[in-house]
Amino acid sequence: MSFASTDQPAPSAPDSEPQAAPVPSPGSGAHDPGAYRHDLDGLRGIAIALVVAFHIWFGRVSGGVDVFLVLSGFFFTGMLVRRSDSGVVGVPATIRRTLRRLLPAMVVVLAAVVIAAVLLLPHTRWSDIAAQTLASLFYYQNWYLALSWSDYLAADPSVSPLQHLWSMSVQGQCYLGMLLIIATVAWLCRRGPALRRFTPVRGVLASDPMRALLRSGFGRRMVRTSRQNVLRIGLAVIFTAIAVASFCYAAEGVSTQQGWNYYDTFARAWEPLTGALLALAAPMVKLPKLMREMLGWAGIAAIIACGWLVNGSSVFPGPYALIPVLATVALILAGAGLATAGQPLVNRLLASSPMVGLGGFAYALYLWHWPILIFYLGERHSREAGAVGGLIIILVSFVLAYLTHRFVEEPLRLRSTPTVPAAPARARMLIGVAVSTVGVLLLGSTVAWQWSMGAKAHAVGELDPAKYPGAAALADGALVPRAPMRPTIEEAPADVAYPTRDSCIADFDTRSVVTCTYGDANAHRTIAVVGNSHAEHWIPALQIVAEKYRFKISVYLKMGCPLTVAEEPMYKGQQNPDCKDWSHDVIERLGAERPDYVFTTGTRPADNGGDEIPQDYLDVWHELADRGLQVLAMRDTPWLRRNGIRYRAIDCLASGGNRVECGMKRPDALSAVNPALAASDDFPNVHVLDLNNAVCEPTVCAVVEGNILIYHDEHHLTASYSRSLAPELERQLRPILGWW
Structure with a gap:
């Protein structure tokens, strides 16, 4: 998943993206969906802490990934809709910026995993590591795992250190789908008058059902509304239809093909689309203070308890995933349109410096913690890290995540801000060249290894029983x-x-x-x-x-x-x-x-x-x-087994x-x-x-x-x-x- 804080427009937004409007004062009653939400950075911090703790100590799905999917849909859609208001969405530019935000840290982690695999694992494991490295680089890791029906919870040395990157692939695929839908609808809105001159469109507009719709009160309001609102209404209709279909598909998949369902992008799509719909509805959200307080506390309680309430690997992303999804929606709504000082207490706690700091490098922490856990268990030939081992894994993960965030992510994606000065152009160029070189070497080596191993792996023909008596x-x-x-x-x-x-x-x-x-x-x-x-x-x-x-x-x-x-x-x-x-x-x-x-x-x-x-x-x-x-x-x-x-x-x-x-x-x-x-x-x-x-x-x-x-x-x-x-x-x- 992308846990990076730049999914939401921020004072440190990438490149030349328009800055968010100032947060309205608590008493203004204004709701600005583009306002920077420090509390949601803190929510990232809570979610990543749950993901890491549950992976290391409890062997259960925490629901943190589902939280991130909702947040990514919320921020990504909000950013694209605001961009469409000021002009074109810019599909190539958005893809370029998104990849620059996500790929550098991933390339670093993938390179480290490949090096560790060469040093610590027998060469018979390298082929699978190479295949999953390619799957992660090109964002189809979830399909790779779905085809092999891998057990995500089986955290032992036989599990791939890259298995957790299925969620990155799901998010990348959802990003691309939402981007293309938003760009298409925005283009249609801009081309509306010209499109009405096409014969097929004229035929639809002249049809009796459409005339009746346009004569209705709803139709008249739509005609009077602005292009921006037409865009939001169109996206809401499309996203709702896809989300409902995705949810029904996921609910059916729980009972018919859960091993596949867990990794299936379409089964997961309703989660980021829930965030996307919330981004579209945010300007209309006006809630009383008491309701905001109730939503905030209920949301954070549900997120923390989710991993204990349900066995997510067996039921997510089906109806039980509504627990983390609706809990995230509740926290977003609780603080919507308010400055941090005017938000409910739980949102203010999430906006505290430790939580925001943790959320800032949540993405890097997510990338690092799983391979470190798997290599640690492999070296100890154990299924469990234990209390001390778990703390060691967390400490190492934190250090590597901080270094990756500080020296790879920030220099390549941030411009100057009051608190974080931009890296000099020369430094940015050197880091970019280094990461790109590592990426090219990584891609070349994994492809070469896969090709060489494919040439060696083949069924054995009849063997001479004199030399090979076997049984x-x-x-x-x-x-x-x-x-x-x-x-x-x-x-x-x-x-x-x-x-x-x-x-x-x-x-x-x-x-x-x-x-x-x-x-x-x-x-x-x-x-x-x-x-x-x-x-x-x-x-x-x-x-x-x-x-x-x-x-x-x-x-x-x-x-x-x-x-x-x-x-x-x-x-x-x-x-x-x-x-x-x-x-x-x-x-x-x-x-x-x-x-x-x-x-x-x-x-x-x-x-x-x-x-x-x-x-x-x-x-x-x-x-x-x-x-x-x-x-x-x-x-x-x-069956070959040691210690289970x-x-x-x-x-x-x-x-x-x-x-x-x-x-x-x-x-x-x-x-x-x-x-x-x-x-x-x-x-x-x-x-x-x-x-x-x-x-x-x-x-x-x-x-x-x-x-x-x-x-x-x-x-x-x-x-x-x-x-x-x-x-x-x-x-x-x-x-x-x-x-x-």
Whole structure:
């Protein structure tokens, strides 16, 4: 977000932008929407303090970002409308000024993050950092995260240090949209007389509905009103329509696709548009003193309490986001049109020097605090900063934010004011050249790295079983000669199961059932592979067996969605309603198509170590039994975790760890006895499979066996290792299927 105070016209407004009119005296009754609002600078200070504290200590969304979205819409719209009153809006100039205000500090932080990533993170993490750096520079980070459905609250070393910049992208996109709308409406207002001469416009004006409107009292008032008021009325109508549509869309998204909804620009648009509508209505606001006091105190109380009242990551920007949004509106209205001395007490407190000072470098503080938090947690291999660690993070963030604000932001955007002298022209030029150079180097290096890594990442073909026995080293005691590991750590991310490669697995935002066929497509016997990616990663092994013994594999797969009948399926702590509807359709299709066997996962990792079989899995077994379907329940393979934090094998290996050090103790990964065994006693239709003795050694689950890397990420088998499991899978399926 832009937390910079120059969103509102100020004594230090950028470039040659017209200065705001003086604040009217408390008794004048005048309402000047352009008056400088020190109390809203203070509100920025409160909001950034909440954002930082909740990120570091509480692991919750505070609502501070929503506050900033409303403020940015309020100030940006007010500035553009005032500019349109004195002439053209100036789209190129506005974009240039806005980027000069926002980009320099971001470039500095991005460069620092890239340097820290090179120094502190394994090179296997650099590709994602590079991709998110580009996404942040070009303001599409929110879409990058939406596509991967990242968990914003999962503040641990596996999270990107740039993930918080999604909000900057949302704000930049909203700025551009509002700018184009305001500029277009302003142009139409200026061209009104000429436009009325066009045949289509004349036809509209001559129509019976328009004539009736123009003859009405409202129409006559509109004809008499000034061009500026016509502009405001037109913008109010457009912004209201878009805001209502955005709010309805966001409300629907909470219950259907919240992972996407959280980052979706259109779902967020109603928040800055609320501020924009308030800017348009500000000249008409006249409230009694008591109401202002009530609004001020209610607003600040709601903002402070918001993070405790609701779990924002699960419900924002839906209706619950009205809490921080309306609270911000209340505080804006409480002090509207009044000098600081005449404002309600809470607004005067917000206008105090400490709060205004904090708000002054809120933007830089927002940019710095998250990457510092993530790198700190990464170095300590912890999920929590703790009291002392949190204070250290805040102190370092404050120092860096102040330096960035003082020596980068201010010299590049401010002219002289009574309190802040402008930097000399030479200094401004040197800082500008330095930041631009850093930006160019940053862009070039990230693009080059992405290109080089893209060339190295590819799926591995068939490996020589003599050199690469893989699972046979554990299951059959095969000899393991000296050979380089395959896939390599560069190849691994692309060595994925076939349905992902073939787009035969529904993603998080795909509600429809996607199916594909593997094995022998003409066979009369069928195994349906059903569930999420942990059912999917057995496809390479099943493919080999199916081709050998001539049976068909039909896949019904969806990311993050094991087959479920739960009322409120969850994924990464968020509701996943598509999973319920998808599962219902799949179960019905299985009942109608009647495959010979349904292959799915039968266990999952337990939070306190080992593995378990959740009740939801048993409920699914009941549903399949009711339809007379036979089930192959595969025990899940280990998920790489330390202290509850997931990690990638390739990251550990790239950091110098070996196959055992990067693995897990077997008791931490798997319970002593397969938990699905006892549960299956009540289900004659369920047949339990367990291949973990071909994945783990007796005491340790390493990440490489038989010269083949087992995982391509934190917990999914590489296609290469899955293929090496085919002989063991064949042995366990033989007595169950009886097909060979």
